[in-house]
Amino acid sequence: MTMLPLRELCGYRAGDKGDIANVALFADDDETYELLLREVTPERVKAHFGSMVGGSVTRYEARNVLALNFVMHGALGGGGPRSLRSDNLGKTLGGSLVRLEIDAPAALAGRRRPRPDVSWADEILRG
């Protein structure tokens, strides 16, 4: 077994409702989905976010799209219009979640999701 950050294993999207944030994780195949199901428990997600999430974390499964959805209560400093945080809508919480490292089978040890190639941006910015 080897430790691998979720960043190498799945995609993510975060959203808000009141003081509740949700982060969905998206696996690319069944094997990775099963791994996430086993390793990324709501308890681990709650511990990972520490003081950022005041309330409970619930996990929902959407196997049809190989996704897990984490619903985190008390996660936005009181909710959008009340929060003092810069990220008052929790838009960046997906990136924060995929920092979490999990035990992955050796076969996945070298696994990396592709890194962005933004050479087109360099071209525009040079102009």
Place this chain on the structure above:
Amino acid sequence: MTVKIAGGQGFYGDTPASVGPLIDAGVDYLCLEALAELTLAILQKDRQRDESRGYTRDLPRYLAAALPAIADGKTKVITNAGGINPTAAARAAIDAAREHGVHGLKVATVLGDDLMTRLTDLRAAGASLAHADTGTSFDEFPGPPLFASAYLGARPIVDALRQGADIVITGRVADAALFLAPCVFEHGWSFDDWDRLAAGTLVGHLLECSGQAAGGNFSGRWWDLPRPWDLPYPIADVEADGTAVITKPAGSGGRVDFDTVRHQLLYEVHDPAAYVSPDVVADFTSATFADLGDDRVRVTDVRGRPATDSYKMLLAHHAGWSGEARVAFSWPDAYEKAKATAAIFKRRVEMAALPVQEWCLEYWGVDALGGPTSPRPSVTCEPPECGLRVAWRCDDPKIAALVGRELVPLSLSGPAAGLTGMGRGMGGGSPSELLGIWPTLVDKSLVDAHVTVALEEVSA
């Protein structure tokens, strides 16, 4: 028969430039979703300043691009741009039509979602209005409510379409209902055909956040999207059996594929097997997605269960005043300098006897966004620079404004070397009002009898 529906707006502040390509694609319905939870709060502040406001005022700019197609009978517009003042929004729509020389259109206004003047009645009729997330009793509601809106469903919009409306303006309706309504109307779905209602609701959910279905806010290969500066807004071709194909205007940038669509499927969703809308409880986990290639994703097999007896309702209350200020430090010891400056600032605010109810300290470049999930700075992990953002909450707006001034003298008289502002205005601008939101449930029977549709024809 296929109904072609487009999501032309995802929030108040989105771009009306989306409309042209969608109209050119021949959409039957242009749905404009303008309201987030935060938006009602913004509109409430707007209405406090001017009673004739309280709707999203970019509506005429959206309509300007769509009016020729509306006048030709090719496209209808459905929007919740009415916010907390749909009547004023309808007035603006009618004015916009006249300005463009378009007459004879029918503009419908859906009323009855605004429950501000009915709160006492609702309570007397047995509505508890307890906080839906915390269970807190309404007796402990902090201060007078600033708005109180129920999330209506598709029914009144369908009524408006049956009466021949070309433009339907609502206040707070559930986002997906804007898109479900034309499916129900065109395909003659009944309001107890749960699977069909679930399919239309899922389609609405996929379209309601504009570019997010076509590669916006996307964690997949976002850097690979064609023409990313011109992301298209999504279109759904919906069949009578509820089958839908999610796509985008031909020749546009961005991408619609399985990955972009599933990202949107779970956006702001709690239990995906029970997506509770006013019209149906949709099971998003029952759906089958097929990537057909060429920016087409087919959705089938969506199942639904009977709708609940209640509407979601959102109230807001005043929650104090906030101010904020930003400074920054370069290497070396940037994080330590920022932390020391935050502490000195707090102490100076105490010395000035300015009462602060809550502080929020953010160290940009260290953990401002990631909080405890970020690696801790150390000798081997020293940030090259660090921005300090301090935000505070005060009961009194005058105090909130004074707090920031205690930071400014530290540019010469703070011990940490090399403090700089971040652009102009080190001490922060004028304070903003904070609003607390209070989600609750209200029995449908207490709301429905008051929901009305007003129709007005645009005269010359």
